[in-house]
Amino acid sequence: MSVIYNRVALIGLGLIASSMFWAIKRAGVANEVTGYARSEATRDTARRIGLCDAVYDSAAEAVEGADLVVLCVPVGAMAQVAKDIAPVLKRGATVSDVGSVKGAVIDAVAPHLPEGVHFVPAHPMAGTEHSGPESGFAELFDNRWCLIVPHGADDTATAQLEAFWQALGANTERMDVAHHDQVCAVVSHIPHLIAYTMVGVADDLNRVSDQEVIKFSAAGFRDFTRIAASDPTMWRDVFLNNKDATLEILGRFTEELFALQRAIRTGEGDQMFDYFTRTRAIRRGIIEAGQDTDAPNFGRANAKS
């Protein structure tokens, strides 16, 4: 695989950035990767485990001479980072990110970027329930989708970033900002919010203990808890920064839920049956799209589940 960017700077060194580093090395698409994290402990850990070729004590130092700068910090921190690095950005460099929302990121970052710098926001839709510099691994993005939201950037810079993410294992797709935030509200943000709520409710009950919930969790609850274990900082910032789309989908959700609640209260069996039948088709669609397996238990070994 040939080099796509000579020097890549990763600002923020959590799960995504660390995985990017290992995937970049695996693919050989950069000659050098620099890194910066706000916390000294994180920088020390990164140096200790060989994460990045060089870890700097300021974002500006990390970004100097970089051809690609990727902001891997929580959305709420992006404006400050953009201000810090703007004076140092090389002309012709590409600035990108990995945030789960795009409107707010663009609003936070774009005003600070100088002329001659390409801004190509991106969103690799991948993650695990772990955080931090030691949580990354090269395969995280394999066969995942990375949404590319070019913001006034020319086609060459956009295509270059697409090639980069494809080399890291992802499938890419271009999307405009508003549509991105809508899609993600549906497929990611609201599911996470709902999972958080369900786990919170289960935790609060008096007559059913946490131990019982945990013990019998394979019954359906477990699927919720995986996504409810995601990084709290990241998710707080997602909901603070994708407010409109989130509230819209949430409103729809509660409408549907109340309709089903009424069907339950009044014993409307047919209505429920029709509803449940319809949702099965969507599941089949997902399996056919190759996004999952219908092997029992997602194909996970039965040993401990």
Next chain:
Amino acid sequence: MSVIYNRVALIGLGLIASSMFWAIKRAGVANEVTGYARSEATRDTARRIGLCDAVYDSAAEAVEGADLVVLCVPVGAMAQVAKDIAPVLKRGATVSDVGSVKGAVIDAVAPHLPEGVHFVPAHPMAGTEHSGPESGFAELFDNRWCLIVPHGADDTATAQLEAFWQALGANTERMDVAHHDQVCAVVSHIPHLIAYTMVGVADDLNRVSDQEVIKFSAAGFRDFTRIAASDPTMWRDVFLNNKDATLEILGRFTEELFALQRAIRTGEGDQMFDYFTRTRAIRRGIIEAGQDTDAPNFGRANAKS
């Protein structure tokens, strides 16, 4: 493994019953297994694939001489089955079931059972998104929980059923009726309802297509869809028959959801952060309880996901 029941009758031949048959054979805990299903097509399929040692054209014939009768029909069908088999039940036989709710099952079945028959309702907490006589497999219950809800049955009959389910691979636990329905509302029924709702909402949107939802579903949505593909008949009957516990948990859930919605609308970041941090602990509890793995993606191979 020694024989626990000489003859077992399975009434209803779907996923659970068919899996029980294969698990019974694997364990060698019965000398003979008879079967009955209401649909002729199902009975033909069962005979064709060797499901059960003998398949009869009526429940009464299947139950004759049986030491254990397991009702594997939807909860809504149980009363009629109980009436049909009551005249034929052998004195000293055990009648059990596999329903996901217990209060309604007991109300439906107990009144019809004659003196001298042990009634030990049970609930194996296992399943896949598939249905029908061909969907069963012996390993379905391995390391799963089977809740035992003895209803006036003596300890010998109860212990015998527990040994049976353990031989089929399950862990067993005794629980009273009301508590069973509460626990299951939390760990299973409401998660399923919520998953159904989320999938239904996603299907209904105008600006985000089904194809996009399906395509980007690994982002969190996928975890919902697995449980939203469950059997519509079974689930309709669950909600019709566990109304009180369901509505109670649903009420709690909507309270929490509205509280989070308000936090989003008003930008209460700290409140969200605290809430999300708390839920992470529950997830950790599940992993420690051995009910799941924290390998990325539940340890599923990355090839197609």
